[in-house]
Amino acid sequence: MGMSISVKNMSVIFGTDKQKEAALKLLDSDLTTQEIKEKTGATVANRNVNFEIEENEMFVIVGLSGSGKSTFIRTLNLLNVPTRGDVIVGGNNVTQMSKEELRNFRRKDVSMVFQHFGLFSHMTVLGNVEYPLEIQNVEIKKRRKIALEAIDSVGLGGWDSSLISELSGGMRQRVGLARALTNDPKLLLMDEPYSALDPLIRRDMQNELLTLEDDSERTIVFITHDMNEAFRLGDRIALMKDGEVIQIGTPDQFFSNPANDYVKDFIADVDKSRILKVRAVMRKIYDVVLYNDSVDDVKTFLNDKELDYCYVVDEKRKLMGYVEKEAVMKSRAKTIEKLVQTEGYEFARRNDYLRDVYSQLKESTYDVPVIDNKGKFRGVLGHDDIIEALTE
Template identity: 45%
Template sequence: MTTAVKIENLTKIYGSRSATDKAKKMLEAGKTKEEIVKQTGATVGVHNANIEINQGETFVIMGLSGSGKSTMLRMINRLIEPTAGKISIFGEPVTGTSKDKLRQIRREKVSMVFQNFALFPHKTILENTEFGLEIQGVGKAERQKAAEKALENSGLLTFKDQYPNQLSGGMQQRVGLARALANDPEILLMDEAFSALDPLIRRDMQDELVELQEKLNKTIVFITHDLDEALRIGDRIALMKDGEVVQVGTGEEILTNPANDYVERFIENVDRSKVLTAEHAMEKPKFLLNVERQGARMALRRMEEEDYTFLMVINNKRELLGYVRGTDVAAYVKKNRNQEQLSVASLIRTDQPVVAPDTSINEIYDVMGNANMPISVVDEGGHLLGMVSSKMVINSLATDTDEDNNNNEETVNATHTAEEEVTNA
């Protein structure tokens, strides 16, 4: 996996040189941000941050006001000069590089979208979108073509001749996004880009960003103070407090394994069902019936021994074919008791509920409401990965997840007792 942005031991202290020097020594001595500002007047923006952002991922940096998240973002393209540490983009140093080289990096590799739309009211949407290319000296025909492509990707091409005051706030922000994309940057920096929008428009913009990212596969560094927004759009999240990075991980990792008490408090009111997925809640079945290797008598014996009412059926490639009911298998074996080989192929039912591993638990609720058996989790190739039952969903959403899982010794497998008997329908 290629590293797009590498941040090493990055520190930013705001203040005079003498105050900064004192603040550095106090940081080394383990003093807090509040102690440092009281004694020196210097403010610690970021302290000793280490992050690697992968190419093509949406990486969210979040935290409360004053946590250092916007300072971190602005140091990536050196709009703010670091006090110490290193930043590189695709292995190329940003810190310590010349002004000309930095200008090239900003023009060719990195674009930025701000919270305020920063559109020129006297310019059309097309003119606003091509403005960055214009100041780079790109010819009119070329920059217009690039701007129109960016507007088309953002769903705004039909509005290219209108002016910003003719568009809604959400549409204006999409213009800002299109302008940032017009020069086809490898990295997109977004500083609380949606926080000025109304809640419904903000949610729409989050959805549009996710869809746009699926098409363009850019490296996006997104700043927010909203945990729900971070969980909704981020592949990984860095959570900051008082200038320090306290945890980096996927939304699921942060929810299920908070690094400390601060993170636990931060996430305590999150709707976990919208973040955790089938992959998190599922368990692998203890026993599956391979139709190419095992027959009806083996299936019946296993169900009788384990008190199973059905078994999931796979082939040699572990592709899910369906399931067989115990009552069907028992009747089939009885009817054909004189035959030596009895395959279950003719008994396989295919009406089992199926979801993808990345299906949110919130979405699983709807499937579960109409299901009389555990839900099969299947990948794109049709391979059975695991099973999800209502008990698993409840356990995965419990606050004290580890304790609940330890207490739950019943592994749910593609096989359940009579209370989950499959209907005859």
């Protein structure tokens, strides 16, 4: 399970103790961050940041250079210490962790990927990927197995004995990601990992990240200065400016309800239909029933919710099909298992672009189920949702 994150009134100030103290007093004033800097000499890199990130969410932070993105992401593993406020990760306040707890947290729960890959160029791919396990004294057979699996998972199978210096930028970034995956982190922090890559390679990397993430139980915080990238990847996005969060929401919410002119300008060049994915507009909260639920329970459920049909999943939430009210009402069976219709309905994948599912779903009058790579039910999408998202 990925970790949830809760950031409460969190500020990070850089400067001498005296400067910081003076700036702290002005944090809640009307002064701009720039004015506070002029008055006190301190840099307010994050100012009164508040938000929650859900378990397993792909959360993107976007903003111009200097807006405080890196400062923020570094507070999540306490590489930066908040000057004020709290950062709660997986239920634990990182500012209150003991040294031992912090070490374990960094080793087991979190991983970080950077723009400048931070690899040893004279070492092999395998050497780099297994390095974090090596310094933890993980036994050689075990660490090799884990490292090779991670190398495979980022599409570098067969490259394990190549030297980093022989690889392209995109491949190096893959190695960085593989290394970050060796501890199977519940929280993955990615600070502009693709910003230095060519656009085409970048797009490949984004798609691969989405595929990798799609069925994993992991929270990802991803930083970029590119709005297109933010919208392509994020379940939700936070836009930062001068250390403050200007708007948080789904890509769709940014388009339909930009908080101010700054946001409007920021998203002006984004082509919605190329960017918006099913995951950005689908409805996540949606009731389903289990294939071994009793007919009586499902009857009650359909009546209470006034539904003509509903989707059916197995214990792992894998989509099995649907049942119709008519069939359930007539049935004398104990469970609905035999009533499940496994064919003859449309579905969409979470990472499909809206543009691509648009025509596919044009004919369907019902809410279409949305699944991930592994076939798990993730929500539903109606044709109206698409129209609304693309036309407003």
